C-alpha cells in the first residue's frame with residue numbers, strides 16, 4: 001500500500017477559540033504546510049474549527065508560529081478565506097502562490113505576535129515544556145502530592161517516576 005505523501009505532512013497547530021480574548025480556551029486544528037513547517041509556516045486548514053465554521057473552515061489559508069519550537073505547538077496568527085474547498089484543489093498552483101504571498105505578507109505580524117505568546121514552563125524546574133499525559137491513577141501514584149496539580153515537564157516526570165520506583169524497591 002502506498003502512503004499518501006500529503007497526509008504524512010499534516011501537522012496540528014493551535015489558536016484561541018475567541019480571537020479577541022487571549023485568555024480563552026485553546027483549540028487545535030489540522031493544517032497542511034505549503035511554506036515553512038510546523039513551527040513557522042503557512043498552509044491550508046483541513047477541518048472546520050471545533051467552535052464552528054465562523055472561526056476557520058476547510059480550505060482557509062492560515063499562517064502560524066511557535067513561541068518555543070522544541071516544546072510547544074505553533075499558534076495561528078492570521079488567516080484568510082479562499083474559494084477552495086475540496087481536496088483536489090489543495091495543491092493547485094494558484095493555491096500555492098496564494099499561500100506563499102500570505103506567508104510573506106504576514107512575516108512582520110508573526111514576529112510581533114510571537115513575542116507576546118506565553119511559553120509554557122514546568123512549574124517545578126522552570127524549564128520550557130509540558131510533559132506527557134499519564135492516566136490519573138499513575139499520576140497520583142508517582143507524583144508527590146504537593147506537585148500533583150502543577151504543570152510538569154518530561155524530565156521532572158521522569159525524575160519522580162524513578163524516585164517512586166526506587167522507593168517501592170526500598171520499601
Ligand SMILES: [Zn+2]
Nearest residue numbers: 122125153156
Ligand atoms: Zn521540570
